[in-house]
Amino acid sequence: xxCFLLDTMSDNQPAPRSMQRVRxxxxxxxxxxxxxxxxxxxxxxWAQLVVVDQRKWLTDEEFxxxxxxxxxxxxxxQVNFAVYVGSRLRGIAGxxxxxxxxxxxxxxxxxxxxxxxxxxxxxxxxxxxxRGMAAVAVGMTGGMGLKLALRxxxxxxxxxxxxxxxxxxxxxxxxxxxxxxxxxxxxVGLAWNRVPEARPPGEENHES
Amino acid sequence: MNHxxxxxxxxxxxxxxxxxxxxxxxxxxxxxxxxxxxxxxxDADFVAAFAIAQAAPGxxxxxxxxxxxxxxxxxxxxxxxxxxxxxxxxxxxxxxxxWLKFRDSRWQIAIEKGLAPIAIGLIFASGWVIAREVxxxxxxxxFTAATIWVVARTGFNPVFIMVLAGLAxxxxxx
Numbered sequence: 020x021x022c023f024l025l026d027t028m029s030d031n032q033p034a035p036r037s038m039q040r041v042r043x044x045x046x047x048x049x050x051x052x053x054x055x056x057x058x059x060x061x062x063x064x065w066a067q068l069v070v071v072d073q074r075k076w077l078t079d080e081e082f083x084x085x086x087x088x089x090x091x092x093x094x095x096x097q098v099n100f101a102v103y104v105g106s107r108l109r110g111i112a113g114x115x116x117x118x119x120x121x122x123x124x125x126x127x128x129x130x131x132x133x134x135x136x137x138x139x140x141x142x143x144x145x146x147x148x149x150r151g152m153a154a155v156a157v158g159m160t161g162g163m164g165l166k167l168a169l170r171x172x173x174x175x176x177x178x179x180x181x182x183x184x185x186x187x188x189x190x191x192x193x194x195x196x197x198x199x200x201x202x203x204x205x206x207v208g209l210a211w212n213r214v215p216e217a218r219p220p221g222e223e224n225h226e227s
Numbered sequence: 228m229n230h231x232x233x234x235x236x237x238x239x240x241x242x243x244x245x246x247x248x249x250x251x252x253x254x255x256x257x258x259x260x261x262x263x264x265x266x267x268x269x270d271a272d273f274v275a276a277f278a279i280a281q282a283a284p285g286x287x288x289x290x291x292x293x294x295x296x297x298x299x300x301x302x303x304x305x306x307x308x309x310x311x312x313x314x315x316x317x318x319x320x321x322x323x324x325x326w327l328k329f330r331d332s333r334w335q336i337a338i339e340k341g342l343a344p345i346a347i348g349l350i351f352a353s354g355w356v357i358a359r360e361v362x363x364x365x366x367x368x369x370f371t372a373a374t375i376w377v378v379a380r381t382g383f384n385p386v387f388i389m390v391l392a393g394l395a396x397x398x399x400x401x
Contacts, residue, residue: 054285059389060357062286063350064378072382080339085323087342090349092322094243094315095250095288102319107327114320122312125285126292130304132279133293137272149282151370151396153361155389157354158374164350165379177344184348189355196247199345207341214336 041076041108043116049074050101050120059152061159062097067167070104077104079170091199098122180206231299232306234265239291239310246315250288257294267298288312366401 053065063086071082085107089099098121105117168181184202187193238260246253254277261267268276276297280290288311295307329335358371370392377383395401 056284056386058284059282059393060287061385063353064385068378068384080343083343083346084339087346087349088322088326089319090249090346091247092315092319093245093247094312094319095246095286098250098286098288098312099315099319102316103323106320106323111320114316118312118316122285122289122308125283125289126304126308129280129283129285129289129292130296130301132283133276133296136275136279137297146278147399147401148393148396149278150361150363151367151392151394151401152282152389153357154367154370154401155374155385155392157358157361158371158388159378159385160350160354160357161371162375162378162385164347164354165375167350168347169379171343171347173344180341181344181348181351184345185351185355188349189352192356195252202345203341206345207338210340211334211337213340214333 041113043109043112045074046105046108046113047116047120050104050117051124052120054121054125057156059149060156063100064156064159064163066097066100066104067163076108079167083167083171090195176209177206180209229299231267232302235295235298235303235307236310239295239307240314243311243314244318246288250286250290250311254290257291261294261298265298267294272297364401366395370395 049069053062053069056065067082070076071079077085085103086096086100089096089103092099098118101117101121102114105113105115107113109116171177173181180202184198187198187202188195242253242256245256258273262270262273273294276290276293280293281287283289289308291307291311292304295303295305297303299306326335361367370388374385374388377385377388392401
């Protein structure tokens with residue numbers, strides 16, 4: 020409920036014609052906010068919060084599929100995802116804006132923290148503060164998963180697929196690629212039957 | 228270009244395309260090269276660099292900036308980061324152009340619908356895996372649970388819990 024209220028840019032509209040041209044400055048500052056908020060971790064949860072919930076640049080389904088795409092491709096997932104968002108909104112200029120926001124300032128912060136640690140070794144007192152923040156970062160990841168799960172129109176099979184992904188990767192710690200090589204064809208095959216030939220606007224998303 | 232810069236470029240340039248599944252998958256390789264093979268840093272330095280990159284804002288893969296800095300100073304940090312992020316970003320850029328070009332074809336909608344439950348399962352899996360490493364003690368679980376609730380069920384910005392948890396750690400409660 021309340022799930023796909025993002026109808027002004029519902030995913031049946033081709034991007035980016037369907038929305039107003041997003042300013043490069045907005046892409047860069049949004050990504051800067053995402054990265055600076057991720058003190059202690061939780062980068063993907065912040066990206067979801069800003070890109071989907073606040074800016075409404077992507078729908079839930081596009082966010083999730085882009086995230087999966089970015090996990091399959093090599094490279095840090097959230098860096099890849101920033102490339103996707105930037106390229107979706109403004110092409111190559113958007114990519115550079117998103118990457119500038121995501122990476123440039125954190126690059127200096129990491130180096131300054133590292134140099135301070137290597138040269139003075141005084142950071143160890145902050146270890147337990149970092150531990151506390153890590154507990155919150157875990158909660159952000161779990162909370163993001165729960166939020167998206169509550170909004171997703173699950174049926175029996177997609178629930179089973181989700182559980183299989185969680186158990187194989189999270190609990191059994193099987194390697195990602197073989198698991199995805201099995202799960203993706205099954206899940207996409209099941210979804211194929213639910214996609215109508217010519218897709219009427221906003222189908223299916225409005226129930227539940 | 229001095230020898231170390233070239234090594235950094237080649238090492239992280241190839242690891243960039245090898246990091247299938249995310250930046251954390253190549254951490255064992257970075258460790259082997261930086262500590263055991265090339266002796267750019269000690270074991271303890273590497274662990275500290277890892278913790279700092281995780282805790283600092285931004286992608287955890289900025290660990291490579293610290294490795295680069297240890298190997299060759301500021302130029303090393305820049306070269307290592309560009310080599311780690313560049314190739315993967317270029318590949319993602321072309322993949323996403325291709326992906327967006329076929330937007331709204333039936334197979335792409337099926338892929339989007341099919342990937343969504345897998346992605347949700349993977350998000351829970353990452354939360355679970357990190358939770359097992361960082362969560363110790365009742366207060367830590369309480370902070371995690373409170374954050375899950377705030378993020379999933381309210382629109383509040385979770386940064387205030389982050390600050391509280393940091394302070395709780397700082398005064399020795401965690």
